[in-house]
Amino acid sequence: xxxxxxxxDTALPARTPRPLEGVRIIDVSTVxxxxxxxxxxxxxxxEVIKVERPGTGDLARRIxxxxxxxxxxxxxxxLGTNAGKRSITLDLKSPEGAAIFRRLVxxxxxxxxxxxxxxxxxxxxxxxxxxxxxxGLVYCAVSGFGQDGPLAQRAAxxxxxxxxxxxxxxxxxxxxxxxxxGFVVSDSFAAAIAALGTVAALFRxxxxxxxxxxxxxxxxxxxxxxxxxxxxxxxxxxxxxxxxNDSRSSVPSGTFxxxxxxxxxxxxxxxxxxxxxxxxxxxxWKTDPQLADRQARFRRGAAVKALVNGALAGRTTAEWEAILxxxxxxxxxILGIPEAxxxxxxxxxxxxxxxxxxxxxxxxxxxxxxxxxxxxxSPPPGLGQDTAVILGELGYDSDGLAAxxxxxxx
Numbered sequence: 001x002x003x004x005x006x007x008x009d010t011a012l013p014a015r016t017p018r019p020l021e022g023v024r025i026i027d028v029s030t031v032x033x034x035x036x037x038x039x040x041x042x043x044x045x046x047e048v049i050k051v052e053r054p055g056t057g058d059l060a061r062r063i064x065x066x067x068x069x070x071x072x073x074x075x076x077x078x079l080g081t082n083a084g085k086r087s088i089t090l091d092l093k094s095p096e097g098a099a100i101f102r103r104l105v106x107x108x109x110x111x112x113x114x115x116x117x118x119x120x121x122x123x124x125x126x127x128x129x130x131x132x133x134x135x136g137l138v139y140c141a142v143s144g145f146g147q148d149g150p151l152a153q154r155a156a157x158x159x160x161x162x163x164x165x166x167x168x169x170x171x172x173x174x175x176x177x178x179x180x181x182g183f184v185v186s187d188s189f190a191a192a193i194a195a196l197g198t199v200a201a202l203f204r205x206x207x208x209x210x211x212x213x214x215x216x217x218x219x220x221x222x223x224x225x226x227x228x229x230x231x232x233x234x235x236x237x238x239x240x241x242x243x244x245n246d247s248r249s250s251v252p253s254g255t256f257x258x259x260x261x262x263x264x265x266x267x268x269x270x271x272x273x274x275x276x277x278x279x280x281x282x283x284x285w286k287t288d289p290q291l292a293d294r295q296a297r298f299r300r301g302a303a304v305k306a307l308v309n310g311a312l313a314g315r316t317t318a319e320w321e322a323i324l325x326x327x328x329x330x331x332x333x334i335l336g337i338p339e340a341x342x343x344x345x346x347x348x349x350x351x352x353x354x355x356x357x358x359x360x361x362x363x364x365x366x367x368x369x370x371x372x373x374x375x376x377x378s379p380p381p382g383l384g385q386d387t388a389v390i391l392g393e394l395g396y397d398s399d400g401l402a403a404x405x406x407x408x409x410x
Contacts, residue, residue: 016372018045023202024108026051026101027085028092030058032158032184033142033218034114035081036191041198042084043365043377049108049390050082050381051101054089054410057383058082073383083355083362084377088391089384089410092123097409101125103394106133109205110198114142117152127213136211138201142194146217156218161186165222166240170229173244189225190218251297252276252308255334258317265308266330270294279327280311355379384410 023046027038035050035058042048052058057073064076091097102125105111111130113120120126120141127139141147144156162168162180172179197214205211223230229248232238240248245264247253252273253266267273270293277285285291285307290300297304312320317333324331335343341352351364358379368374387410388401396404404410 016369019369020044020046020199020202023047023110024049025110025112025198026104026108027112028120029112029114029142031060031063031114032077032081032187033190033194034112035060036188037140037142037194037198038085038112039081039083040192040195040365048085048112049104049386050085050087051090051092051104052087052383054091054384054408057087057089061383074380079360079380080362082380083360085381086386086390087381087384088387090387091409092125094407094409096404096407098124100391100394100409102130102133104390105130105137107393108134108137109202110138110140112140112142112194112198116155117141117143117147131211134211136205136209138198138205138211138214140194140198140201140214140216142190142216142218144218146220147213147215151219158184158187158218161218161222165219165226166229167222167226170226170240170242172242174242174246176242178242185225186218186222190216190221193221193224246301246305249298250294251301251304254305256305256312257309258312258320259314260316262334263312263317263320263324264332264334265324268330272329273297275327275329276308276324279324279329280308282307282311350374353377 020041023041025038025041025046025048027034027048028051029035029038038046038048038050050058056062058078060078060081061073061075062070063078064070066076069075069079090100092101111127118126121128127137127141130139131137143152144161145151145154159180162171162185163178165186167185168178168180171181194214194216197216201212201214229240232248233240245255247266247268250266250268253268255262255264265276267276273291274286277283289296291297291304315323321331321333340346346352349364349368352361353364353376354361356376356378360379362377362380391401391404391410401410
């Protein structure tokens, strides 16, 4: 019998499962590189159980510019990467805490950590010790330099990696000192790579039953994101240097002065440059032999930039943004974070959302599943707020939980 199309057309659609719904991740990571990775996974529907040290928890709980939130162990930094997770406290250095952790892992699909290599092994909780407890287990470890190699045991933070990856050598004014990026980009790159690797390993585990260890290096993750510059060196022999806000491949492209500030303009192709010429009232530039093609303009980069700066001097950034956009010239203002978050574009796409039943707002993850309604995430968890429920699922009653608290295991 053919389906009743009239009925299906009018019926409300069933709730679409989130992409990672049904996946359980045990997360012992802290601060940024790990928690941001598991935030991405939680935002896609994974159940993330955050395992924290009793009494203090993740260091990020005490980081942020609001002292009251820090004192309450809900620092603004923590809020930004931990919505949608559950939290338990567990002393992994105690025999009973380690035993509980193993029982949790037996119920999970993945473990996520960002300690120095070997730390979890010393606790008897590394991949080699856990893989037999949960066949098909995915174990993701994020570290500064990876699990092996001569630098594996070096302490690493974002700024250390920015410097050692070459990123700082490329950032800042051409005649200035090397500068770090404005946020923790190396931590963030590693988090994204870790989330990607975890999803790939989970997919294989579902297909074959074979788990594995995902070994993420912050150093390598940063260099991956610099693929064009790295390739230009290893394949063309060009040593990159700081260029400030100018482009490495096209002119005029970069930051230009206006009457009241600055504007970013990119002319990667000749037709974009021609559109710029028309927009600024300089059609003659299109036929000037010294400006006629990309290579000619690139050879005269400083002179071309001076021409464009002069042409833009008579109007404001807002005026030029409207004019240039109307002519099809890629351009945009330089905004602060408050102005960026106020953009109607972000508002209309729902990038910032309130957590369910909370005044806490969190950002999206840069993607949406078209046609699906994403439920608001649960608020970032209080320290250990889910301990009783999750350990109850493992068979601990109120007396057992009280004994664990007295022993400071939880």
